[in-house]
Structures are given as structure tokens and as C-alpha cells.
Amino acid sequence: MSIELIQAVFGINFIENITQIKGFQVVWESLPYFLKGGIVTLEVTALSVAMGMVLGLFAGLFKLSKSKIIYAIATIYIDFFRGTPLFVQILLLYFGILPFIGIQDPFSSAVIACGLNSGAYIGEIVRAGIQAVDRGQMEAARSLGMSHQLAMVYVILPQAYKIVIPPLINEFIALLKDTSLVSIIAVSEMTYRGNLVYANTYQAAWVWGSIAILYFIITKTLSIFGDYVERRLATE
Amino acid sequence: MIQVKGLHKKFGSLEVLRGIDCSVAPREVVCIIGPSGSGKSTLLRCVNQLEKANEGQIFIDGVEVTSPKVDINKIRQKVGMVFQHFNLFPHKTTLENVTLAPSKIKGIKQHEARELGMELLTKVGLVDKADVYPANLSGGQKQRVAIARALAMQPKIMLFDEPTSALDPEMVGEVLAVMKDLALEGMTMMVVTHEMGFAREVGDRVIFMDEGIILEEGLPNNIFSNPQNIRTQSFLSKVL
Numbered sequence: 392m393s394i395e396l397i398q399a400v401f402g403i404n405f406i407e408n409i410t411q412i413k414g415f416q417v418v419w420e421s422l423p424y425f426l427k428g429g430i431v432t433l434e435v436t437a438l439s440v441a442m443g444m445v446l447g448l449f450a451g452l453f454k455l456s457k458s459k460i461i462y463a464i465a466t467i468y469i470d471f472f473r474g475t476p477l478f479v480q481i482l483l484l485y486f487g488i489l490p491f492i493g494i495q496d497p498f499s500s501a502v503i504a505c506g507l508n509s510g511a512y513i514g515e516i517v518r519a520g521i522q523a524v525d526r527g528q529m530e531a532a533r534s535l536g537m538s539h540q541l542a543m544v545y546v547i548l549p550q551a552y553k554i555v556i557p558p559l560i561n562e563f564i565a566l567l568k569d570t571s572l573v574s575i576i577a578v579s580e581m582t583y584r585g586n587l588v589y590a591n592t593y594q595a596a597w598v599w600g601s602i603a604i605l606y607f608i609i610t611k612t613l614s615i616f617g618d619y620v621e622r623r624l625a626t627e
Numbered sequence: 628m629i630q631v632k633g634l635h636k637k638f639g640s641l642e643v644l645r646g647i648d649c650s651v652a653p654r655e656v657v658c659i660i661g662p663s664g665s666g667k668s669t670l671l672r673c674v675n676q677l678e679k680a681n682e683g684q685i686f687i688d689g690v691e692v693t694s695p696k697v698d699i700n701k702i703r704q705k706v707g708m709v710f711q712h713f714n715l716f717p718h719k720t721t722l723e724n725v726t727l728a729p730s731k732i733k734g735i736k737q738h739e740a741r742e743l744g745m746e747l748l749t750k751v752g753l754v755d756k757a758d759v760y761p762a763n764l765s766g767g768q769k770q771r772v773a774i775a776r777a778l779a780m781q782p783k784i785m786l787f788d789e790p791t792s793a794l795d796p797e798m799v800g801e802v803l804a805v806m807k808d809l810a811l812e813g814m815t816m817m818v819v820t821h822e823m824g825f826a827r828e829v830g831d832r833v834i835f836m837d838e839g840i841i842l843e844e845g846l847p848n849n850i851f852s853n854p855q856n857i858r859t860q861s862f863l864s865k866v867l
């Protein structure tokens with residue numbers, strides 16, 4: 392029925408030709424299946440970024456701590472997750488670490504792996520954002536008798552967040568693409584579904600081409616949204 | 628009110644303060660003058676512990692603030708500071724700039740904070756700008772807000788670090804006028820300034836600093852009309 396709809400829109404001759412193509416039929420029939428995978432991709436990304444923002448806020452603050460121990464903890468965490476491949480981190484966590492603390496399902500493992508990874512990147516973003524706030528702001532707040540924590544919460548962080556938003560959106564987009572790696576542990580996101588369809592049909596160009604286009608549509612939408620937010624912040 | 632004893636401060640190998648002794652009496656206005664780099668800002672910043680001295684002691688209201696045991700946040704509430712570059716909080720309105728510290732530190736209620744804020748803004752002549760953000764104020768207005776903000780914790784002492792140096796000449800007067808009012812109300816003040824007219828008119832005492840030491844101090848009239856030290860003489864001949 393839906394192919395008839397396309398025929399109506401594009402004209403019978405062109406459509407007759409294209410709908411004869413096997414790859415097109417495969418993609419067309421798999422589209423709802425791929426789109427559901429896109430939802431899973433967005434879920435993994437959103438949950439990972441949420442986790443990454445909490446971890447990243449603390450990692451960034453710890454990285455600026457005067458305490459050597461706290462600084463060392465943040466540095467080891469950030470360096471490890473930025474210095475090793477996410478692919479390896481996913482395998483290590485899913486097969487090597489998480490089962491021993493009772494986490495075995497692929498989805499949770501994927502979120503934890505991607506969340507830890509993005510937390511490290513966001514930590515650096517947060518640190519840079521805080522350092523970009525003029526030193527005089529902290530001094531003015533402290534000179535009024537505010538504690539370091541009060542000054543952070545009410546003076547520094549509200550200014551740092553504007554600096555942090557654009558790189559944070561970039562990180563969000565980068566992570567969205569990187570979640571394709573969790574297909575290796577059988578999380579049923581877009582790449583995993585593409586792989587299944589490909590394995591059944593061998594329509595490599597059609598299947599992977601359409602998966603690529605779907606990723607592109609999502610990331611492009613996010614970056615347009617990002618540009619809009621950036622402009623809003625700039626005029627505020 | 629303030630006693631400074633044998634204060635030394637180094638930045639790396641650079642010794643910026645090389646033994647400072649001075650004191651400020653209650654209700655006294657002390658102006659600090661001297662060439663650039665002589666350590667005037669550093670001295671002021673040591674008083675409220677934005678810089679930690681390497682040696683020596685500072686007492687405020689009888690409490691040793693250089694002691695590691697002191698609750699520095701409590702002390703700083705008694706000591707307001709006004710900076711050369713204002714350092715207003717750009718994400719807060721004028722009123723919020725003034726009320727932030729009392730509401731967060733003392734936890735006073737919103738309408739009380741507002742009342743206090745409005746009272747202080749009236750004092751510096753800026754009630755009509757209460758809901759404006761700092762980006763939309765002129766330099767002179769910014770600095771007057773900064774003064775109101777520093778007064779919000781009801782300090783006993785005010786420190787001013789070149790409060791008019793970043794201002795266009797036509798705005799210097801309005802800020803100095805607010806400072807003069809404050810002095811007349813009996814505020815204890817330490818003012819680093821290049822405004823010799825202000826030092827002469829409002830100051831009770833003038834301190835001349837050079838290369839990290841106090842070279843000369845005394846009544847403004849004596850320092851300006853009859854400087855004893857040759858370096859004071861050459862400095863004054865350049866600025867007056």
C-alpha cells in the first residue's frame with residue numbers, strides 16, 4: 392500500500408523502476424525497524440549524556456581542587472577514559488567488570504560505558520568553562536564573605552554554563568555517533584539493526600547507505616538546534 | 628581597627644611587600660599612593676586575605692586574620708572591597724548584585740533583602756537601575772553598584788583599589804562623591820588611589836609606598852605640600 396503512495400507522488404514510471412530494485416524493497420520494508428533502532432540510539436545517548444553531565448560536573452570541579460588526592464582521582468578518571476578507545480571500554484565493562492557487580496544486560500552496560508566515557512570529556516569541558524570565567528568574579532564573591540562553594544554555585548557556575556553549552560552540544564553529537572559501537576554487545580540500536588538486515592539480505596550499499604542517512608538526519612537536526620541555542624545564549 | 632605588622636609578600640622570587648607596618652583607626656580614611664608596581668594592591672588584598680602573606684601579621688578588630696585558625700568568611704563580611712574593574716556579577720541585575728551575599732550568607736528573606744538592596748541603591752543614586760543588568764550601565768554606575776554591593780554585608784571597613792582608574796574622566800566625580808559621603812558617615816576606609824584631590828580633601832592620612840615599603844606617611848597637607856622623602860617628591864611632581 393505504501394509503495395502505491397510513492398507511485399502516486401513520483402509518477403508511475405519512475406517508481407515502477409525503483410520499486411523493482413531489491414535493495415530498495417529491503418530498505419523500505421526495514422525502515423520502521425531502523426527507526427525504532429534510532430529511538431534506542433537516542434535513548435542510549437540521552438541517558439549517557441545525563442550520566443556524563445553529572446560525572447563531568449564533578450570531574451571538572453575535582454580537576455580544579457586544591458586537594459591533591461581529589462585532583463588525582465579526577466585526572467586518572469579523565470585520562471583513562473579519554474586515552475583508551477570507547478570500543479575497548481565497552482568490551483571491558485560489559486564482559487570484564489559489570490557482570491561482577493551484577494549488571495548483565497546490554498542496554499545498561501552500554502549506558503554505563505558511554506556515560507563514563509562522556510563524563511571524562513564533559514569533565515574537561517566543565518573545567519575549561521569554569522576557568523574561562525574571569526578570576527575577578529571569584530574574588531568579588533569571596534570578598535563579600537561567601538564560601539568557595541557558595542561562590543561556585545551562585546556566581547561561577549551560572550556564568551560557566553553559557554561557555555559550556557556549545558561544546559556540550561558537540562559532545563552530545565559525537566557521542567550519538569559513537570553509540571553505534573554498542574552494537575557489538577547486542578544493544579538493538581540502529582547500527583545493530585542495520586547489521587541484522589544486512590546479514591539477511593547482503594544489500595550493503597542500500598542498508599548501510601540508509602543507516603548513514605538516518606544518522607546524518609539526527610545529527611544535523613541536533614546541530615541546527617545547537618546553533619539556535621548558541622545564538623540565543625549570545626544575545627541574552 | 629586594622630593593624631599590619633611586619634608584612635612580607637613574595638610572588639615567586641619577586642618580593643612585592645618588604646616589611647609593611649601600618650594601622651588604621653576606627654572612622655579613619657587612609658589613602659595609599661605610590662608608583663605602579665609598588666605593592667599597593669597587594670597590601671590591600673592581604674588585608675582581606677585574597678592574598679596570603681608570607682610573613683607578618685594583620686589584625687582586624689583585634690582578630691588576627693593571618694592566623695590559620697581564623698574563619699576568613701566571617702572576617703570578610705566585616706571588610707567590603709571595591710575593585711578597579713568593578714567585578715559585578717554579569718548574570719545578576721543591579722539589585723541582585725547587591726542582595727546576593729546577604730540572602731545567601733545570612734539567609735535573610737527576599738523582601739528584607741529587597742528593602743536593604745533598594746536602600747543601598749538609593750544611597751548610591753541608582754534605584755531606577757535596580758532591574759538593569761550590569762552590561763547596560765556606564766562605568767561610573769557600575770562602580771557605584773559595586774560600592775552598594777560591598778556595603779550590603781554591613782561592613783565596618785571598606786577597601787578601595789583604584790576605584791576610579793578604569794573610568795572615563797567625566798564619571799570619576801560621581802564615584803568619588805559616593806565615597807566621600809561614606810567617609811563623612813564615619814566608615815573606616817583604606818583607599819588606593821591616583822586621585823590626589825580626593826586624598827587631600829577626604830583622606831585623614833596619606834601613605835606613600837614604593838618598592839614594597841612605606842616610605843612616608845602623614846597628614847595629606849604635609850605629604851602634598853612638604854614631602855620629606857626624595858622619592859615622594861619626585862612621584863608627586865609627576866602626578867600633581
Ligand SMILES: Nc1ncnc2c1ncn2[C@@H]1O[C@H](COP(=O)(O)OP(=O)(O)OP(=O)(O)O)[C@@H](O)[C@H]1O
Pocket residue numbers: 638643661662663664665666667668669670
Ligand atoms: N598574582 C601575582 N603573581 C605574580 N606577580 C604579581 C601578582 N600580583 C601582583 N604581582 C606583581 O607584584 C608587583 C606589585 O603589584 P601590585 O598590584 O601590588 O602593585 P600596585 O602598586 O597595585 O600597582 P598599580 O598601581 O599598577 O596597580 C607587581 O610587580 C606585579 O607584577
Ligand SMILES: [Mg+2]
Pocket residue numbers: 667668669788789
Ligand atoms: Mg594596583
